[in-house]
Every structure is written in C-alpha cells, then in structure tokens.
Amino acid sequence: MAARMSLLLWCRLRFPAPGTGQTRRAPGRPRLSQVRLSCSEAAAQRAPGRQEADSKVGTRKKTFPEVQAERLEQAQRTVLINCPAKISEKKFLKYLSHHGKINSHYFYESYGTYDVVEFSEKDSITSLQDVIRTPGIEEECAVPFKSRLFTLTLKNPSTQAADQAPVHCHKQSTILVSDLVQKLCSADSVSNQLYTLMDEYQLTEENIKLRFLACSLIQEIACAYFPECRVKPFGSSVNTFGKLGCDLDMFLDLDEIGRSPTRAKTGPFYMEYQMKRVPSQRIASQRILSVIGDCIDNFGPGCVGVQKILNARCPLVRFSHQPTGFQCDLTTNNRVAMRSSELLYIYGSLDSRVRALVFSVRCWARVHGITSTIPGPWITNFSLTMMALFFLQKRTPPIIPTLDQLKDLADAEDKHIVEGHDCTFASNLNKIKPTENTETLDVLLSDFFEYFGNFAFNKNSINIRKVNAF
Incomplete structure (x- = not known):
C-alpha cells in the first residue's frame, strides 16, 4: 500500500493551459527563484477578494x-413547495x-420544480x-x-401556464x-484555476439552506416521539469541505431530553420520569432508529428507499x-463526528488556501x-483531507x-470529553492568530505531491x- 501511495502521489493533476483548449501537467518542483514570491506578489496572485477576506482580522468570525x-432556526421559518414548471413568480x-x-x-429541480421560501417569522x-387543504381521497x-412540504397547483392549468x-x-x-474547462482556461494563473475549481464544486448558499431544511423536515417526524429532539447536519454538509451532490449526514440529537431542569425547592422530594431501560447506549440507539426509520x-412525504442498517458500527x-434530491444517513449518539465537523470547519475558515488545496487534491x-x-480498499476523502491539513x-x-x-487556546466551555476521548479545542476563531505564510496555492499543490511522494x-x-509528529 505504501509503495502504491508513493507512486500514485507522484502523478500530476492536469489543468488546462490559460487561453487554450489543451491541458498541461502541473510542473514538478520549480526552482526557488521561480516560486518564492514576495508578500505583495503572492497576495496579488490570489483570487480576487480572497486576500481581503483572509486579512480581516478585526472582523468577528462566527463559531x-x-x-x-442560526441555520437551524432559519430552517424552522422555511417551507418547501412543489410548483408547476411555469408560473408567475410575482403572483406566487x-x-x-x-x-x-x-x-x-x-x-430548483428535483423530481419536479420546488421553491424554498423563508419567512421572517415562524408564525407565517x-x-x-x-x-x-389535505389531498383529495381518490x-x-x-x-x-x-x-x-406543500404542493401548489394552478386552478386553470391550460390558461394560466x-x-x-x-x-x-x-x-x-x-x-x-466542458463548462469547467472553459472557466479554467480563462483563469490567469494556476492558483486562480484551483480557486475556480473550488468555487464551482463547493456547496452553494442555497444548497446549504436546503440541507438544513431537509433536517428540519425529518425533525418534525422524530418529534412525534421525542418533542425536544433536534436533527442536525454534520460532516461534509457543514464542515466547509462539502461538494455539490454529496450525501447528507444527519444527527438525531436527544441531549435536550436528558438534561435535567433547574430543581425547584419542593421539600424533601425529587420527581423523575419513568423510562424504559436497556442494557447499553448502542441498544437504545438501535431501537430509537428502528422506530424513527419506520416513521x-x-x-x-418524499422519503423512499428506507434502509435500517442497525448492526453497523454506527447504527x-x-x-x-x-x-x-439528497441521499440521507440518519444516526444518533455520534458526537465524535459532530466534533470532527466543527474541527474541520475551523481549519477551513482560517485561510482560503486550506479548502482550495483540499478540493484540488x-x-x-x-x-x-x-x-x-463504491466501498472498497480505497483511500477516502477524509484521509486525503487529513493529509492536506498535516x-x-x-x-x-x-x-x-x-x-x-x-x-491550548480553549476556554472552559470548549472542554469536551466524548466517549472517553478528549475532544477539546478552541471554538472561537478570533482567538487563532492568522498565519504569516504567503505561499501561493500552486506552490502548495506542487509541494504537496512532492512531500507525500517522498513520504515513508x-x-x-x-x-x-502534534507539531513534530510523524
């Protein structure tokens, strides 16, 4: 496997040469005089607007x-309407x-034309x-x-449409x-080609909203049994490394149910809910997911091909x-994955080159x-991401x-021990000092292949x- 990885990593990603329909291989490691640019030159070669985005140290970044x-609350104020393909948007x-x-x-289109409508108030x-009205029974x-999830029909389809x-x-x-090749050809540098690749492949704002809405719709089903539960997206949908078309990983969060309210002074007594008891958390997860899966x-509405994979390592x-249009995986008791999503979100938000390099690789x-x-003995996207971060x-x-x-930058509220694992790290992006590294993205990509091509x-x-770990 090591020899195979070394050989494969020596291959070069092919990019179209600017202004032509031909392709050229990314060069091997250039001489230092060719690639070690000054700070101003390196910044100038970045995609427009990225330097400014990375340099806004004073702007507070959201955790x-x-x-x-914010997105979960936004989804609660949103409806999804199946509409005719032809409609007066103004009248609608x-x-x-x-x-x-x-x-x-x-x-957007998915088994028909749909409209995602966000109201300013939930009461709307x-x-x-x-x-x-409810559908007519025929x-x-x-x-x-x-x-x-609603369906809109025209009263007089033939005349209205x-x-x-x-x-x-x-x-x-x-x-x-073919469209991507044209855009890559119009870029003025390899670095901007890589940024263009990321911009075209990454999740759009609309797609992210739709993912949170899908979770919110599934939450309504789960709330029939667990009124205080939450269904949250995790993984590539939220960690800033998601690609358009990627699966939607959902986490059924039952934490609010387990939290005890502030105990009032009620004399010498405590009151508790009577609950079914099972031998382990795994069995509880299996039973909960089995029932939610049936629901x-x-x-x-619109949920098809339901499979209950309850004997997997993570049911x-x-x-x-x-x-x-999403393929969905719903899990529960999967907090390590949630923390991993947050960690990748932090890394992806620190510097635009991080995400661009990962998308390129x-x-x-x-x-x-x-x-x-297809499942098999392949290296995974997650493993490639870890290699890029390292x-x-x-x-x-x-x-x-x-x-x-x-x-070391973490506060007391950042402390998380999940299933015996220390998952503590700073969640406040504003506490992390920006890097002084000004290398351009094309240099990083070339050096990435050379680094792992020689990695034992x-x-x-x-x-x-760790800093010096191998």
Missing part, C-alpha cells in the same frame, strides 16, 4: 455552534406574502398551513401527516466538465429524500481513480495550527495533533 444554531410571491414577510426564496407558516388514501415562462432554477449539482418510511437509517484523486463512491501544518511558517495548539508511509504516520 460553528453559532452558525449551526404576492399570494404567499399575505401570510407574512418573505426573507428569501429560490427555485402557521398562517399558511391554516389555509392549506384511489389511494393519503397518510394525514402535515409537514412543511400558457403565457408564463419557466422559472429560473438554482443549480444543485456540479458544473459540467420516515410510512409517514415521511443508521439510510433513505432518499426526493423533494431535495480530492478532484485529482477522483479523476485518477484513487478514491471511489502538510499545511508542516509549512514554514505553518498555515494552520495543530490540534494541541487549538487545545511504511515507517511514519500522520498526526495533526
């Missing part, structure tokens, strides 16, 4: 929990605005639901589960290769959510068949801190926790 909470929005102010909306959804009987243009739909999948299968329910690996969507920690000066350095995988290991 991962803050971003999660006017109709909805009778129920409250609309913050934003956008159309209640007002809208009050006038929505040959099939509708399961009377009311969610925030005849003079309407199709609505503009936002993309939910990656760009066509999703039987009552969840899960897998299904396809057709209205959003992952794209290269997929093109060369080093990674695959490489960036080893630069002089380092571009990102080690995990131990993040732990049979002797050394990769450890992002």
Whole structure:
C-alpha cells in the first residue's frame, strides 16, 4: 500500500493551459527563484477578494455552534413547495406574502420544480398551513401527516401556464466538465484555476439552506416521539469541505431530553420520569432508529428507499429524500463526528488556501481513480483531507495550527470529553492568530505531491495533533 501511495502521489493533476483548449501537467518542483514570491506578489496572485477576506482580522468570525444554531432556526421559518414548471413568480410571491414577510426564496429541480421560501417569522407558516387543504381521497388514501412540504397547483392549468415562462432554477449539482474547462482556461494563473475549481464544486448558499431544511423536515417526524429532539447536519454538509451532490449526514440529537431542569425547592422530594431501560447506549440507539426509520418510511412525504442498517458500527437509517434530491444517513449518539465537523470547519475558515488545496487534491484523486463512491480498499476523502491539513501544518511558517495548539487556546466551555476521548479545542476563531505564510496555492499543490511522494508511509504516520509528529 505504501509503495502504491508513493507512486500514485507522484502523478500530476492536469489543468488546462490559460487561453487554450489543451491541458498541461502541473510542473514538478520549480526552482526557488521561480516560486518564492514576495508578500505583495503572492497576495496579488490570489483570487480576487480572497486576500481581503483572509486579512480581516478585526472582523468577528462566527463559531460553528453559532452558525449551526442560526441555520437551524432559519430552517424552522422555511417551507418547501412543489410548483408547476411555469408560473408567475410575482403572483406566487404576492399570494404567499399575505401570510407574512418573505426573507428569501429560490427555485430548483428535483423530481419536479420546488421553491424554498423563508419567512421572517415562524408564525407565517402557521398562517399558511391554516389555509392549506389535505389531498383529495381518490384511489389511494393519503397518510394525514402535515409537514412543511406543500404542493401548489394552478386552478386553470391550460390558461394560466400558457403565457408564463419557466422559472429560473438554482443549480444543485456540479458544473459540467466542458463548462469547467472553459472557466479554467480563462483563469490567469494556476492558483486562480484551483480557486475556480473550488468555487464551482463547493456547496452553494442555497444548497446549504436546503440541507438544513431537509433536517428540519425529518425533525418534525422524530418529534412525534421525542418533542425536544433536534436533527442536525454534520460532516461534509457543514464542515466547509462539502461538494455539490454529496450525501447528507444527519444527527438525531436527544441531549435536550436528558438534561435535567433547574430543581425547584419542593421539600424533601425529587420527581423523575419513568423510562424504559436497556442494557447499553448502542441498544437504545438501535431501537430509537428502528422506530424513527419506520416513521420516515410510512409517514415521511418524499422519503423512499428506507434502509435500517442497525448492526453497523454506527447504527443508521439510510433513505432518499426526493423533494431535495439528497441521499440521507440518519444516526444518533455520534458526537465524535459532530466534533470532527466543527474541527474541520475551523481549519477551513482560517485561510482560503486550506479548502482550495483540499478540493484540488480530492478532484485529482477522483479523476485518477484513487478514491471511489463504491466501498472498497480505497483511500477516502477524509484521509486525503487529513493529509492536506498535516502538510499545511508542516509549512514554514505553518498555515494552520495543530490540534494541541487549538487545545491550548480553549476556554472552559470548549472542554469536551466524548466517549472517553478528549475532544477539546478552541471554538472561537478570533482567538487563532492568522498565519504569516504567503505561499501561493500552486506552490502548495506542487509541494504537496512532492512531500507525500517522498513520504515513508511504511515507517511514519500522520498526526495533526502534534507539531513534530510523524
């Protein structure tokens, strides 16, 4: 495996030469005089706007929990409406605005045309639901589960749709290769080609909103049994490294149920809920997911292909959510994965080069068949990400801190022990000092391949926790 990795990593990612339809190989390690630019020259070669974004030290960056909470709350004020492909957008929005102010909306396609509508107030959804009718019972009987997933029909389809243009739909999948090649050819440097690749492949704002909305819709189903539960996205959907079209990992959070309220003075007594007891947390997770899986299968609008994979190392329910087009995995008691998502979010938010390098390496690996969507003896995207982070920690000066350095910056509220593992690290991005490293992205990519092309995988290991670890 070590020899194979060494050979594969010596391969070079191919990029179109600017202004031509041909491709050229990324060069081997250039001479120092060719690549070691001054601070001003290195900054000038970055994609427009990225230098400014990285240099705004005084601007407070939101923590991962803050971003999660904001998006989850935003999803609670959002509805998903299946619409005709041709509709008067102006009249449609006017109709909805009778129920409250609309913050934003956008159309997309997935087994039909859908509109994601975010209201400014949650009460607007209640007002809208009050006038929505249940489907008529014809040959099939509708399961009377009311969610925030609606269907809009025209009263007179033949006349109303005849003079309407199709609505503009936002993309939910990656760009066509032919279109990507044209954009790469128009870039003025290899670094900007890599940034363009990331910009075209990364999750859009609309796609992220849709992922949180999908979790919110599944939460409504789970709340039938656990009213205080939360369903949150984790993994590539929130860690800033997600690619358009990636699966949606969901976490059923039951923590709020287990937290005891402040005990009032009630004399010499305590009151507790009577609850079913099981031998282990794993068995509890299996039983909970089994029931929720049945509910999703039987009552969840648009949820198809439900599989309950309860004997896996981490029990899960897998299904396809057709209205959003996402393949979903629902787990519970998976807190290490949530902390890993936050750690990657921190690294991806520190410097724009981090995410751009990871996207480039992952794209290269997929093109060369080093990674695959089919389970097997492949290196994973997560492993490639760890390699990129380790490489960036080893630069002089380092571009990102080690995990131990993040732990040293942690406050008391950052302390997390999960299943006996110390998952403590600073969550406040503003406490992390920006790097003084000014290397351009093309240099980093070239050096990444050279570094791991010479890496002794049979002797050394990769450890992002310590500075000098191998």
